[in-house]
Amino acid sequence: MNKNQLYRRIPKVDSLLKEERIRTRIRSCGKEPVMKAIHEETDELRAFIEDHEEDEEAVDTRISEMIPHIEERVEKDTQMNMRPVINGTGTILHTNLGRAPLNRHQAARMADMMTGYSNLEYDLDSGKRGERYAHFEQLLKEITGAQAAMAVNNNAAAVLLVLSSLSEGGEVIVSRGELVEIGGKFRIPDVLEQSGAVLKEVGTTNKTHPEDYENAIGEHTKAILKVHTSNYSIVGFTESVGTAKLSEIAKAHDLPLIEDLGSGVFVDLSKYGLTYEPTVQDVLKEGADIVCFSGDKLLGGPQAGIILGKEAYIARMKKNPLTRALRIDKYTAGALEMVLKEYRSEPEAVEHIPVLRMITQPYETVAKEAEDLCGRLKEKDLQAEIETQESEAQIGGGSLPLERIRSRAVAIKPKEKSVSALEEAMRRLPVPIIPRVAKDQILLDARTIFPGQHALLADELKSLIGGEFQG
Numbered sequence: 001m002n003k004n005q006l007y008r009r010i011p012k013v014d015s016l017l018k019e020e021r022i023r024t025r026i027r028s029c030g031k032e033p034v035m036k037a038i039h040e041e042t043d044e045l046r047a048f049i050e051d052h053e054e055d056e057e058a059v060d061t062r063i064s065e066m067i068p069h070i071e072e073r074v075e076k077d078t079q080m081n082m083r084p085v086i087n088g089t090g091t092i093l094h095t096n097l098g099r100a101p102l103n104r105h106q107a108a109r110m111a112d113m114m115t116g117y118s119n120l121e122y123d124l125d126s127g128k129r130g131e132r133y134a135h136f137e138q139l140l141k142e143i144t145g146a147q148a149a150m151a152v153n154n155n156a157a158a159v160l161l162v163l164s165s166l167s168e169g170g171e172v173i174v175s176r177g178e179l180v181e182i183g184g185k186f187r188i189p190d191v192l193e194q195s196g197a198v199l200k201e202v203g204t205t206n207k208t209h210p211e212d213y214e215n216a217i218g219e220h221t222k223a224i225l226k227v228h229t230s231n232y233s234i235v236g237f238t239e240s241v242g243t244a245k246l247s248e249i250a251k252a253h254d255l256p257l258i259e260d261l262g263s264g265v266f267v268d269l270s271k272y273g274l275t276y277e278p279t280v281q282d283v284l285k286e287g288a289d290i291v292c293f294s295g296d297k298l299l300g301g302p303q304a305g306i307i308l309g310k311e312a313y314i315a316r317m318k319k320n321p322l323t324r325a326l327r328i329d330k331y332t333a334g335a336l337e338m339v340l341k342e343y344r345s346e347p348e349a350v351e352h353i354p355v356l357r358m359i360t361q362p363y364e365t366v367a368k369e370a371e372d373l374c375g376r377l378k379e380k381d382l383q384a385e386i387e388t389q390e391s392e393a394q395i396g397g398g399s400l401p402l403e404r405i406r407s408r409a410v411a412i413k414p415k416e417k418s419v420s421a422l423e424e425a426m427r428r429l430p431v432p433i434i435p436r437v438a439k440d441q442i443l444l445d446a447r448t449i450f451p452g453q454h455a456l457l458a459d460e461l462k463s464l465i466g467g468e469f470q471g
Contacts, residue, residue, distance in 0.1 A: 003049050010046070010063060022034060022070065029078045033077050036073075036077065040073060045066065085432040086453050088436065088449055089436045090436060091394050092393065093297055093298075093395055094397070094448075099297065099397050100297065100302075100355045103352055114334070120330045132327070133150045133151065133318075135336075136149070136337045137150065140340060142344070143266060143281075143344070148313075148315070151332070152326040154303055154304065154305045155262065155306075157305045157326040161317050161320060166313060168197060170220050171197070171200040172198070172223050173213055173224045174192075174225045175226075176208065177203060177204070177240060178228075178229060179201070192225075198220070207239045210245055224257050226246055228259065228260060243278075243286035243287060243288055247287025251287070256310075256313060258291075261278065261293040262293060263297040263397070264293025264299050264306065265277050265278075265280065267279070267350065269298075274400065274403055277298070280293065289313060290308070291307075292306065292307045292308070293306055296397075298399050300355035301335060301336055301340070302331070304328055305326075361447065366408050367388070370388045370446035373454045373458070374388050376455065377410065381466070382466060384415055389411050391447075392407060393448065407446065409443045409445040417464075419440050422442055422464065426442070
């Protein structure tokens with residue numbers, strides 16, 4: 001058939017705009033994205049006819065699909081690119097999935113605060129300009145015993161600001177075993193160089209002794225930097241110098257001891273069966289003058305670089321011009337305050353901060369949640385074999401790299417789809433489900449899936465692999 005005749009079968013824009021499904025999209029999304037989708041679909045149809053003018057049946061089929069294709073285009077065009085996802089990976093601090101989530105109560109309070117104005121930098125008592133750190137500085141001092149505190153937009157920024165304020169133009173002593181890469185190819189030597197300080201390496205990759213630091217101190221030394229290797233572990237023939245001993249050396253030479261804790265934790269996790277991770281409080285008690293760490297790792301808060309320590313040093317940082325470039329916004333300040341309030345009581349923090357709850361949750365509780373999820377999926381008569389099985393969760397986010405937490409997962413073996421096809425389809429759901437794939441199965445680790453997501457997860461998988469399974 002002549003392709004011009006086939007072109008004439010394409011519905012006109014006016015007739016499409018009269019279709020009830022198209023009118024519904026206009027009411028919900030506006031006319032502009034709908035018109036854009038119509039024009040794109042029409043152009044694609046013309047190209048299809050150009051390639052298939054001899055196949056009249058295929059062209060008619062393609063034209064019959066025009067309205068659902070337009071709806072899909074509008075849906076994709078108007079959908080937020082950043083969306084909530086269901087984390088079934090078993091990695092609690094999953095960097096690619098946003099690390100630490102806030103709880104719903106905190107998020108609701110944030111929404112109330114962020115949809116209007118706030119006293120971000122306004123002192124309600126004096127009626128004068130205030131400081132954005134004031135909303136959480138007292139809490140940090142109370143929880144950790146530090147003299148002063150502030151926060152910037154992440155921990156790399158915190159290290160940069162600390163070194164720029166205290167060590168610019170001078171040497172900073174660091175053990176070779178602590179010259180870490182902190183993710184995204186950002187390395188401690190690079191941050192040091194950017195700050196204007198000069199790196200002075202001491203010791204070896206696996207062993208550094210107190211005398212290595214002592215021998216390296218000279219007239220150009222401005223600080224000693226200790227970096228906690230939170231994202232990897234060196235085992236075997238190793239030795240490093242602890243905070244208490246480094247504090248003695250630093251004080252003897254009137255130097256500040258800076259400790260980059262990386263993950264940062266306020267709760268002794270060894271009480272919950274995990275490997276001991278130095279707490280911020282312990283490091284300060286052992287003599288560190290400045291401690292910095294991430295807000296969205298083991299603390300369980302928003303992305304931030306938190307800096308604690310001696311008041312005189314913090315005051316210098318607050319006056320540093322870099323501070324304005326690295327400062328946190330109102331969302332971070334508000335979220336930090338809410339999360340830190342939970343730490344006034346450790347039981348409250350463990351119960352209400354999602355990261356701590358997932359880390360410390362007993363295996364028996366996780367197993368019950370896995371059974372609940374498994375039961376909901378079986379009720380949907382999915383075309384898949386479904387069972388629960390043992391799993392190992394991990395903390396992630398460069399925290400406690402060797403730690404594995406006993407967990408329980410729901411294993412799904414699809415009958416008619418390949419595992420790779422199902423995994424891809426799960427990523428394309430309205431609320432994407434991110435699983436772990438192992439042994440030709442989809443694994444959904446119950447430790448990182450919130451119980452309130454079980455019903456939604458089951459409904460979404462029904463849309464992908466629904467139908468009665470004949471086992």
